[in-house]
Every structure is written in structure tokens, then in C-alpha cells.
Amino acid sequence: MKNIILAAAVLMGTAAAPLFAQTAGNTPAIATPGTENPTAPVPGENSFTEDQARERMEKAGYTGIKGLKLDDQGIWRATATKNGRSVPIALDFQGNVVAL
Template structure:
């Protein structure tokens, strides 16, 4: 009796395992959304940095991203339309933030762009491999399979380019000693701090009434704050340096 129950239970578990869809891949709509956003990010970020790069290999790579992903985006949109799936018209908040950082950052941006592209292609390859294997839409699975060699070729190029990308994106290195500011601060550069994080960092440095924070075209958060009862302009750069009394 017990053996019969165990066999029945095992049979049920086995049948459920085959009946449930794979959890390793996105749904068709999820794949289209992520693939489209990733493709748009490649094109937009590459257009922004084209004139902010020093290394010719990276410049050529940026142009290749615009061409290759532009064509891939158009093909994905066509397939999605045939499958009655929605294609996002713009980037999501996190990718838009990355593009905005590139727009506000000062040249050169070789290392920043190379690192960004390495991460983007790792994510894209993971997404496309999973969908090519376990996707739920034949047309999109075929698209994912066809794109993988190109994505992997992009990854190989950017990995080699990143290894020799110029790193002189700021004239003074970040400060390693806590509590001591970089003498050249505030230092221009791609600033990853959100407004909330910038405000919190300034408050932790002993300032109160932090307000009117706005990131300038050099990536520096600027606003006003008070310390010891006195109001003062305050700035926070991408290294975390906080400087008071500067506009």
C-alpha cells in the first residue's frame, strides 16, 4: 500500500514537472520588453559617447552598436508586431539614468563606456541564451538564436577593448582615506549618486537643511545647506567628495 502511494506521488510530481513551463526563460512579452530596452540602450548610449571617446577601437565599436542594434531592434519590432506583442517606446528608468550619466559626464569616457558595455552584453547574452533554449514563442526563439553569435562577437570585442581603454577620466584619483577630500574636488565625472543618496551623504557630513540639489553638466551635485547655523553652497562629486562654499 505504501509503495503504491509513493509511486503515485512520484508520478504526480513527474507529471507536474513536465506540465509546468520552464522558469529559466522570460515569457514572449517579457523577452520582447527586455530585449527592446537593451537594444535601445545600446544605440542611445553609443550615440551619446561617440564624440567622448579617445580610443579608435571603442569609437568603431560604438558605431557598430548603433548599426547592429539598430537593425536588430527593427527586426524585433517587426516580429513583435506579427505576434501581437507590445514593444516599449522608450528606456526604463534604470537604463535612462545610465544614458543621462553619459550625457552629463565630461570626456573622455572610454573606461566608463567599456565597463557599461561589458555588463550590458553579459546581461543580453544571458537573456537571449535562456530564451533561445526555453522560450515560449517559436519566432522569437529563432530571433534569439540568430542574434547570439552577434552578441557574443560584440562581447569579445568590448572585452579586448576594455583591457586597453584609457583610464584618465579624471585628473586626480579618488581619495582612499576617509574624511580627507581630494584637493581637486569637486571632480567632474559620471556621477552615479541619486538625488536622495547625494542628500544623505551631505547630511552625514554634518550639514542640515540640504535643498535645491541639482546635477550640473559635469556630473556634480550642487545645492545649498547649513552648518553651524550658516547657509552655504555645497557640492558632491562622483568620488563622494563634499565641498562647501563653491558654486
């Protein structure tokens, strides 16, 4: 009986291992407020419209957004002002808004 319980435990443990391996270290498709991907901006197919990109940048505290363009890597790029400074910024497909 002990052997059957031990075998069942081993099988259950090895069956769950691939699930953990697939999720460990992955970044969500869309960034959640208060989280940042340290490798942002991440290239990828971007589904944000220009208006959505502008809105997300504004919610991140940027104003005076100029020259907003989607580049060939799927990253929205612009110049904006934050804390009195003009800086280049980017929005990736995950929703990360970063100053460059």
C-alpha cells in the same frame, strides 16, 4: 651567476615601474571618510542618486539641504546649513562633499 641575479633584479624592477607610475598621484574613485581631494568637486560621470547625494551631504554635517540638482558636469549642487551658516555645497562622483 652574479650576472643572472643582477639581470633578474633589473627586469623585476623595470617590470614594476609602470605599476607605480599608474597609481602615483591618482585619486580613488570614491572618497573614503576622513580624506578630501583638494581639487574637489571633480567633474565626471556621477552615479549617486538624489537620495544618496542628500544622505552623503547630511553625513558631512550639512542640514536644510535645498535646491539639490545634478549639473551638466556630474556634480550635485545644493544650498545647505552648517555651523549656523548657509553655504553652497557640492558632491562629486568621487563622493567629495565640499563647501563652495
